[in-house]
Amino acid sequence: MLIDARDIESGRVLRADVCIIGAGAAGVTLARELVGGSLDVLLLESGGFERDRGTMALNEGRIIGEPLDPTMALRLEATRLRMFGGTANHYAGWSRPLEALAFERRAWVPDSGWPLTQDDLVPFYRRASAALALGPFEYGWQWWHRERGMGDAVLADSDLATGMIQITTQHPGARYRDALVAAANVRLCLWGTAVELTLAADGGHLAGVEVATLTGRRFRAEARVYVLAIGGIEVPRLLLASSRGVRPDGVGNEHDLVGRYFMEHLNLSCGAAVFARDKDAFPLYQMRESAAEDPGAPPIKVQGYLAPDREVQRRAELLAMEITIGILPLFALDRIPPPTERLSGLATKDVAALVSLRDGPAVASAVRVVAEQAPNPLSRVTLLAERDALGVPRAALDWRPQASDRESLVRGLLLFARALGRSGLGRLQLATGEFFGNKVFPGASFVVTDPLAERLPALDFAVGTGFHHMGTARMHPDPRHGVVDAHCRVHSVPNLYVAGSAVFPTGGSAGPTFTLVALALRLADHLRHEVLA
Amino acid sequence: MSDDPTAVTRRAMLRWLGGGTLAALGVRAQLAASAEAGEANGDADGLVAAALARVGRRYLEVTPEERDVATLRARLGELSAPPDVLAHVAALEQAVRRDFERGDILALDGWILSRTELRAAALVALTSPAAP
Numbered sequence: 001m002l003i004d005a006r007d008i009e010s011g012r013v014l015r016a017d018v019c020i021i022g023a024g025a026a027g028v029t030l031a032r033e034l035v036g037g038s039l040d041v042l043l044l045e046s047g048g049f050e051r052d053r054g055t056m057a058l059n060e061g062r063i064i065g066e067p068l069d070p071t072m073a074l075r076l077e078a079t080r081l082r083m084f085g086g087t088a089n090h091y092a093g094w095s096r097p098l099e100a101l102a103f104e105r106r107a108w109v110p111d112s113g114w115p116l117t118q119d120d121l122v123p124f125y126r127r128a129s130a131a132l133a134l135g136p137f138e139y140g141w142q143w144w145h146r147e148r149g150m151g152d153a154v155l156a157d158s159d160l161a162t163g164m165i166q167i168t169t170q171h172p173g174a175r176y177r178d179a180l181v182a183a184a185n186v187r188l189c190l191w192g193t194a195v196e197l198t199l200a201a202d203g204g205h206l207a208g209v210e211v212a213t214l215t216g217r218r219f220r221a222e223a224r225v226y227v228l229a230i231g232g233i234e235v236p237r238l239l240l241a242s243s244r245g246v247r248p249d250g251v252g253n254e255h256d257l258v259g260r261y262f263m264e265h266l267n268l269s270c271g272a273a274v275f276a277r278d279k280d281a282f283p284l285y286q287m288r289e290s291a292a293e294d295p296g297a298p299p300i301k302v303q304g305y306l307a308p309d310r311e312v313q314r315r316a317e318l319l320a321m322e323i324t325i326g327i328l329p330l331f332a333l334d335r336i337p338p339p340t341e342r343l344s345g346l347a348t349k350d351v352a353a354l355v356s357l358r359d360g361p362a363v364a365s366a367v368r369v370v371a372e373q374a375p376n377p378l379s380r381v382t383l384l385a386e387r388d389a390l391g392v393p394r395a396a397l398d399w400r401p402q403a404s405d406r407e408s409l410v411r412g413l414l415l416f417a418r419a420l421g422r423s424g425l426g427r428l429q430l431a432t433g434e435f436f437g438n439k440v441f442p443g444a445s446f447v448v449t450d451p452l453a454e455r456l457p458a459l460d461f462a463v464g465t466g467f468h469h470m471g472t473a474r475m476h477p478d479p480r481h482g483v484v485d486a487h488c489r490v491h492s493v494p495n496l497y498v499a500g501s502a503v504f505p506t507g508g509s510a511g512p513t514f515t516l517v518a519l520a521l522r523l524a525d526h527l528r529h530e531v532l533a
Numbered sequence: 534m535s536d537d538p539t540a541v542t543r544r545a546m547l548r549w550l551g552g553g554t555l556a557a558l559g560v561r562a563q564l565a566a567s568a569e570a571g572e573a574n575g576d577a578d579g580l581v582a583a584a585l586a587r588v589g590r591r592y593l594e595v596t597p598e599e600r601d602v603a604t605l606r607a608r609l610g611e612l613s614a615p616p617d618v619l620a621h622v623a624a625l626e627q628a629v630r631r632d633f634e635r636g637d638i639l640a641l642d643g644w645i646l647s648r649t650e651l652r653a654a655a656l657v658a659l660t661s662p663a664a665p
Binding site: 350423424 | 572581584585587588626629630632633634636638640641642643644645646647650654
C-alpha cells in the first residue's frame with residue numbers, strides 16, 4: 001500500500017509491527033522479505049519515486065576532512081540519493097561477496113574482524129543473488145572459464161589471484177516497487193522524513209519515531225521493532241541527533257562509537273599497462289554479457305579482476321584491493337591517450353616496444369583499482385550546529401584515510417607490476433611516479449623522476465571514492481567496540497536495528513550493495529523467526 | 534617487413550647491442566639511422582628502434598652517471614656482446630624477469646621497468662645518430 005506523508009494529519013500516530021526507516025537497497029529488501037507475512041510493516045521514505053530538489057537538500061552537509069573526490073569537488077549531498085531506492089539508484093551493479101579475509105580479524109588491520117564469517121553469509125549471498133537478478137553464485141574464474149567460455153586467467157603462478165565480478169542492471173528499488181505498493185501488509189510512506197528517534201524515558205528502548213514533511217506536517221510512528229536503513233552518513237546523523245534529553249550523546253552512543261570508523265573505498269584510475277598480447281587475449285578480464293540465473297531477468301555482465309592472493313595479503317600485510325583492466329589496441333592511444341600520458345615523459349607506445357621485442361602484438365590498458373580503507377576511529381561523521389529545513393542538525397564528514405591505506409594500495413600495485421614483468425606479460429605504469437620510493441617498497445631501488453617527489457613521505461596522492469559509506473555503526477559483539485551486535489541490533493536499544501553498510505566493521509574492496517542486501521535478508525529472517533514470531 | 538618472424542627481433546637486438554657488434558656485422562650505419570629515420574617513413578623496425586631510443590634517453594636523463602657506452606656495456610655484461618644475437622633476446626628476457634623477481638626495478642615516469650631493459654634501451658639511444 002502506498003501512502004503520502006503529506007496527506008497525514010499532524011499529531012497522528014501510525015502503528016506497525018516493524019518500522020523500517022529508509023527505502024534504499026537494505027530497507028526495500030527487508031520490506032520485500034516481509035511481504036505477505038503476518039507482520040504489519042511501515043516503510044518510511046524521505047523522498048518519492050523521483051528525485052526532488054528540496055528533499056535532496058536535506059542531505060546537505062560539510063566535508064571537513066579529506067575531500068571525497070578532489071577532481072570532482074564532490075559535495076556530501078551528491079554522494080547520496082534521498083528517494084525510493086535510495087543511493088542504490090547510483091548503484092553501478094558491481095557485485096561480489098566481500099572477501100573472506102575481510103571478515104577475519106587481521107593482526108595488521110587494527111579494529112578488523114566481523115562477528116560473522118563469509119561462510120555464515122553464503123546462504124544470504126545466494127538469496128541476494130536472486131534479489132539482484134545476478135548470475136549463478138559463482139565467483140571463481142574457473143567456473144566462468146569452464147561453463148561460459150570466458151577464457152583463462154593470467155598470472156596464475158604469481159602473487160595475484162583472479163576473481164569475478166558480476167554486474168547487474170537491477171537494484172532492489174526498481175525490482176520490488178510494484179510488489180511493495182501492492183502488498184496488503186506493507187505501507188510504503190513516501191515524503192516522510194524521520195527527524196528524531198525517541199527513546200523511552202528510561203532509555204531502555206525506542207518508543208517512537210518523529211516524522212516530518214517539507215509541507216509542514218509532523219506525525220509519529222510507533223512499532224515493536226525499528227530498523228534504521230538510511231546509509232552510512234544518515235544513520236549516525238539521526239542517532240547522534242536523537243533523544244539528547246535522555247541520552248546526551250545520542251542513541252546507541254554510550255561508548256562514543258556512533259559516527260566513528262567512517263570508511264570509503266579508495267577508487268583510483270591508477271595508470272596504464274602494456275601487454276605483450278593482442279586485444280583478444282584477455283576475455284576473462286573484459287566485461288562480457290552473460291545470462292542471469294533467472295531466465296526472465298535481463299542479462300548480466302561479468303568481468304574478471306586481479307587481487308593479491310589471500311596468503312600474499314597475509315604475508316605482505318596488505319589491505320584488500322581489486323584491479324581491473326580495460327584493453328585498448330595500441331593504435332587507439334592516438335585518439336584516447338591514457339590519462340597519465342600528459343603527465344609523463346615516457347609514452348605508452350614507447351614502453352610497448354620493450355615488451356614486443358619478439359615482434360609480438362602489444363595492447364594498452366587503463367588500470368583501475370578499488371582498495372580497502374582500514375578502520376580509523378578518527379574518520380567520522382559528527383553534527384554541525386546548522387540545521388536542515390526540518391530542524392535536524394546537518395552532518396559533517398571528517399574522512400580520514402591513513403597513509404598506510406595508500407601505502408597498501410601502492411604495494412599491491414607494485415606486486416602487479418612485478419608479476420607482469422616477471423611473467424613477460426607486460427609493464428605497468430602507476431599514474432604518477434611521484435609517490436614511489438623505497439619507503440613504500442623497500443625491496444626495490446627507484447628513480448623518482450616527478451617534480452612532486454617531495455610529496456612522497458606523506459603518500460597524499462589524490463584518490464576518488466565509490467559513494468560507499470561504511471562503518472559508522474559498526475558491528476561487534478562487545479558494546480565497547482561496536483554499535484550493533486551480530487544481528488545488527490543496537491546494543492543499548494534492543495528494539496532498534498541498523499541495516500546497510502553502516503554496520504560493516506571493515507569494507508574489503510567489494511562494492512557494499514551485495515553484502516548489505518545479504519545482511520538485510522539475514523535480518524529479515526531474524527526478525528521473522530526470532531524477534532517477532 | 535620481412536616474412537621472417539625473427540627478422541625484426543634480430544634487428545631490434547642488433548640495435549640494442551649497438552657499437553662493436555653492429556660494426557662487426559657491417560650494418561651499423563643502416564640500423565642506427567633507422568632508429569631515428571624509421572619513424573618518419575613508417576618503417577616498423579625503425580619505429581621500434583626509435584621507441585627504444587626514447588626510453589633509453591629518458592633513463593639517461595635521470596641516470597646521467599651511466600651516460601656512456603662503456604659504462605652501459607660494463608653494467609650489461611654478457612648481454613652486450615654474446616656471439617649469437619638471437620640468444621640475446623632470450624638472455625635479455627631472462628635478465629629482465631630476474632630484475633622483476635628480485636626487485637631491481639625503477640619507477641620511470643611511473644612505469645615500473647627493469648634496470649636491465651632500461652640500460653639496454655640506453656645503449657640504443659647512445660648508439661643512435663641523434664643520441665644526446
